[in-house]
Amino acid sequence: MTTYTGNCFCGAVEFDVTGEQIAAGYCHCRDCAHWGASPVSAYAIFPAGSGAVTKGADNIATYNKTPHVNRKHCTKCGGHVFNELPEAGLEEVFPDTAPDLPFEPQIHIH
Numbered sequence: 001m002t003t004y005t006g007n008c009f010c011g012a013v014e015f016d017v018t019g020e021q022i023a024a025g026y027c028h029c030r031d032c033a034h035w036g037a038s039p040v041s042a043y044a045i046f047p048a049g050s051g052a053v054t055k056g057a058d059n060i061a062t063y064n065k066t067p068h069v070n071r072k073h074c075t076k077c078g079g080h081v082f083n084e085l086p087e088a089g090l091e092e093v094f095p096d097t098a099p100d101l102p103f104e105p106q107i108h109i110h
Contacts, residue, residue, distance in 0.1 A: 006098030009079030014055035025107025
């Protein structure tokens with residue numbers, strides 16, 4: 001299995017995600033756009049449990065606007081780390097946080 005390493009904007013939080021992506025895409029929904037301060041959010045989807053924080057777990061905070069998404073971010077820089085989608089049994093990894101992660105989007109969510 002392949003492991004990809006990523007980190008938040010300042011590097012205080014590091015993580016690995018191991019395994020194969022289920023899919024990749026862009027989300028245009030209002031919540032993702034607002035949270036990311038961008039008209040679109042890029043993501044790669046993995047099965048729940050694929051990600052593991054390897055450094056700085058005490059620097060991670062979670063924001064839950066809805067019960068559908070646990071948005072993880074660094075408390076030092078505010079940088080996104082990953083999202084958990086507990087109802088779906090999935091995790092979303094942001095491609096730019098893990099530079100070696102292949103990103104070939106197939107999905108657009110509006």
